[in-house]
Amino acid sequence: MSLLQIFTDSLADLPKVFIEQHQIQLVPVYVVFSNNNVFKDKVDLSTDLICKLVLEQGRVPGIAAPSVNDFISAFTPVISAGKDVLFISIASELSPAYKNAVSAAGAFPSGRVCVIDSESLSSGTALLVMQAVLIASKGFQVTTVIERLQQYRQNMKFTMLLDDTGTSSIRGNVYGLENRIISPLALRSEGEVKTGRIRADDKYATSLVDAILHEILVNQHEVDSNLVIISQTLAERPAEYLKAKLIEMTRIKTVLIAPSICGLLSRTKPRSLAVSYLMKPIKTKSYKQEEAK
Numbered sequence: 202m203s204l205l206q207i208f209t210d211s212l213a214d215l216p217k218v219f220i221e222q223h224q225i226q227l228v229p230v231y232v233v234f235s236n237n238n239v240f241k242d243k244v245d246l247s248t249d250l251i252c253k254l255v256l257e258q259g260r261v262p263g264i265a266a267p268s269v270n271d272f273i274s275a276f277t278p279v280i281s282a283g284k285d286v287l288f289i290s291i292a293s294e295l296s297p298a299y300k301n302a303v304s305a306a307g308a309f310p311s312g313r314v315c316v317i318d319s320e321s322l323s324s325g326t327a328l329l330v331m332q333a334v335l336i337a338s339k340g341f342q343v344t345t346v347i348e349r350l351q352q353y354r355q356n357m358k359f360t361m362l363l364d365d366t367g368t369s370s371i372r373g374n375v376y377g378l379e380n381r382i383i384s385p386l387a388l389r390s391e392g393e394v395k396t397g398r399i400r401a402d403d404k405y406a407t408s409l410v411d412a413i414l415h416e417i418l419v420n421q422h423e424v425d426s427n428l429v430i431i432s433q434t435l436a437e438r439p440a441e442y443l444k445a446k447l448i449e450m451t452r453i454k455t456v457l458i459a460p461s462i463c464g465l466l467s468r469t470k471p472r473s474l475a476v477s478y479l480m481k482p483i484k485t486k487s488y489k490q491e492e493a494k
Contacts, residue, residue: 228271296383332349
């Protein structure tokens with residue numbers, strides 16, 4: 202039994218079967234339609250139901266990070282059971298989750314709770330969580346897991362597309378929301394966030410979607426062929442289009458699609474597509490030796 206429990210917040214768009222198989226613990230974000238309509242993501246409402254409410258009500262909810270007390274409550278049973286905690290956070294420049302988790306770590310003995318900033322969101326955070334599970338399953342200590350994740354973070358390619366057409370009637374704001382998570386457009390790290398048109402047609406796609414496909418094709422000898430994760434908010438058809446093209450035209454072994462509410466963070470451009478994959482690392486001698494263990 203592993204003595205390391207991996208946590209992330211519910212905005213990491215992991216396939217449900219992966220969460221269950223590897224016992225990943227999610228700390229839910231808050232979805233706030235109004236002061237009287239506050240829900241815990243994936244606890245009170247599923248991703249599909251949240252998106253359905255957005256379309257029915259024509260308003261985008263505010264989304265807030267878990268509080269320090271939420272993290273303490275989540276971590277305490279694991280620490281009491283004798284396990285250590287690794288929390289992989291959405292980008293700290295978008296969400297207070299990283300800061301709140303670090304504060305919560307101070308409530309436990311030193312070294313029992315470690316927190317790493319994914320510097321990404323959605324499928325990007327999910328990809329790092331999946332890599333963390335793989336590394337931890339080999340019996341590495343948490344310090345080695347974090348070192349590897351930092352390397353993977355540098356080698357990760359994350360692109361998010363925000364649709365600026367077709368949802369102009371969807372609006373909304375929740376003022377004074379504590380721990381608010383802000384728009385992906387504020388992401389300044391390695392990820393790319395672009396706005397434009399994402400066509401909802403399974404036979405055709407706009408230049409934005411095809412540009413992602415083209416980039417992978419051009420660089421496929423440098424792309425890690427094990428996994429691509431696509432997350433989508435109200436963009437199921439473009440996601441399926443991209444998955445089909447990747448399977449048809451590349452040697453990617455696994456292409457996963459996960460529903461997401463991350464597009465709602467943009468407020469006026471809730472329809473979105475996010476794609477994440479790893480580039481092959483330049484392996485040093487020491488890296489190869491450690492990988493072979």
